[in-house]
Amino acid sequence: MPELPEVETVKNVLNNIAKGKTISYVEVIRPQTIRSDVNEFQSVLKGATIQEFSRYGKYIIYHLDRDYVLVSHLRMEGKYFHRDEKIKPNHNDLILFHFTDGSYLAFNDTRRFGTMELVKKEGYLEREPLNEIGPDPFMMKDSSRLYEAFKNKGVAIKPCLLDQSVMSGLGNIYVDEVLFACKIHPETPAKLITKKQFDEIWYWSKDIMGRAIQKGGTTVISYHPTEGIDGEFVNELKVYGQNGDKCVNCGTPLVKKFVGGRGTTFCPHCQRNIARPYVLGVTGPIGSGKSMVCKYLETKGFIYLNSDEIVHHLYELKSVQEGLKRFVPHLKIKDGKVDRVSLRDEIIANPRVKRYIERYIHELVIEELERQIKKHGPKEKVVCEVPLLFQSGYNLYCDETLMLEVDEKSQIEHLSERKEDVEKALRLNARFKLDNNQKATYTIINNGSVASLHQKLDKIICKKCR
Ligand SMILES: [Zn+2]
Structure with missing residues (x-):
């Protein structure tokens, strides 16, 4: 699943290829992908110019010269392709944005979980679905939001950090990387994490995802940010997907177990669970x-x-x-x-x-x-x-x-x-x-x-x- 760095990469690519373009009409091949009214979606976007793309959490926002913004989520496999009108759509293309310049932008999703919806522009961050999303680490000025949310929680820290309503952006890959960098066992009860450790979690979230953004994200199995671009950060992952490999710090074989229902890889030596003997x-x-x-x-x-x-x-x-x-x-x-x-x-x-x-x-x-x-x-x-x-x-x-x-x-x-x-x-x-x-x-x-x-x-x- 694309995580924050991948979504940021997709947003940057979209700004390069489609910013400033005017939509002549929208072809909706799979109406279920549109969460808001489909007729309204088509009529509002007809003739609209895309002023810019931005990202909020893992959502991509189309800013338009209209009273609405378009809010989109890639979910598992969503991708964008920009093609000349002469090239036929692919059978996994779900929504086509036809531009006045003779090209079109296809939203392609083999798993069909991706979503799009129009949201009133005024106060759109306070409206669904973005009102349920917390700030990402780059928007936060310190770690106090994390500390205050989790200081009394007895549950493991990993599922806490995956809770997008407190801090958005960290998914399964980057949580494992951040906890490894902070030397925190993923099962450590959140209430045992100190204020200083939350500072480190915030710092490494920015550092690791910042570097991943520079490298174009992480390509894991089936995910590619867009045609022709591969994430190179996969080469810099230290624990994710490396069960049984030696820890880069101490040489101990990394182990994988399920924490909060998610596959989790960590170094049992560097990341001691301080709640246990x-x-x-x-x-x-x-x-x-x-x-x-x-x-x-x-x-x-x-x-x-x-x-x-x-x-x-x-x-x-x-x-x-x-x-x-x-x-x-x-x-x-x-x-x-x-x-x-x-x-x-x-x-x-x-x-x-x-x-x-x-x-x-x-x-x-x-x-x-x-x-x-x-x-x-x-x-x-x-x-x-x-x-x-x-x-x-x-x-x-x-x-x-x-x-x-x-x-x-x-x-x-x-x-x-x-x-x-x-x-x-x-x-x-x-x-x-x-x-x-x-x-x-x-x-x-x-x-x-x-x-x-x-x-x-x-x-x-x-x-x-x-
Ligand atoms: Zn180690």
Whole structure:
């Protein structure tokens, strides 16, 4: 969707190609695009001269030598094309402005969400739809409007900044870029954002969108400001659309999660959520030394949470047993608990059942981990041992993640020490693989001694001294 810089670019292009032109008549191919009366639209514009185009928020305003202004929104895919009358309209052209000079301006919209309407010129900013739009960062003289609107809001800052009634212009792309520049986690409750941070949000909104305007906006997937012009700012984006890439500041893989229903990319290291304790997620295949790592970090002041223990506890609950029976009707219960060995055999035999059970259990485990984490303050540190950290999606709740790798020899050694059924355990873990865009913050290869493992961990903790 075009954002403020793209709309500004389109407005500039329109001033270059159509400012000063006189409309001989308007052809309305799709009447639904016109929000005001269609007959009035055509009669008012017939013979009107376009004095100038301006932008308000993400709206484009046609200023005419009439008592009306034309207010237009591109929505998802709206575009303009300027053509000679000899060239036929395209089948996605919805409105054609024919000029007296033998050319025409086509409003083209494949998705058909774009709108146009005539609004009385007198006080048009106080009339619908512009009265619902706040000033953009370039029109504001400081950040107090933001601070006053959000200082008591408990919701995440990202959806607040997308609220066009407070400050207009920031859409999904630029909110992610601005929050990255300010080192603010998109889920930070708005009321925890300081006045100084709102100053920074305002400053970076102007800086980033100002540079994007100079570069002609950002071309993402299907959006082009106008024929023949591509936005070059896409090359300067630092987080948007770069899930799994390394953060330009610290090298941590960027993560993407949904915040307020919108895909959001950020650096979990640079953009800490200050409302939560620091959370390190530890994962790796069976026998890679996850518990060893967590127990060591516990001696260094971390609070240790173990997803396996949570699962054990869940298996004792009647409600969970009933839930599992939906997938495994002959589920074995031993001493009031789910018999893990028989469940494991069932899972190995049936990959489809495995998927269902995992999804069901993952949700419950995440809920419980989060419940326990919320008991601790933002100054504390938590280490979570989660064998299926990335598969369950819990990596997105962690500030950082640690992946343990191990060769088969050390793995078998570790397992034999624990008197595990080595062969079965290895088979269950055979598919322990991550997708390409799932990268842990740290990777430790744990084939050496306990002392060398501790040394590697000390380096990580030291780097993260908080
Ligand atoms: Zn970073």
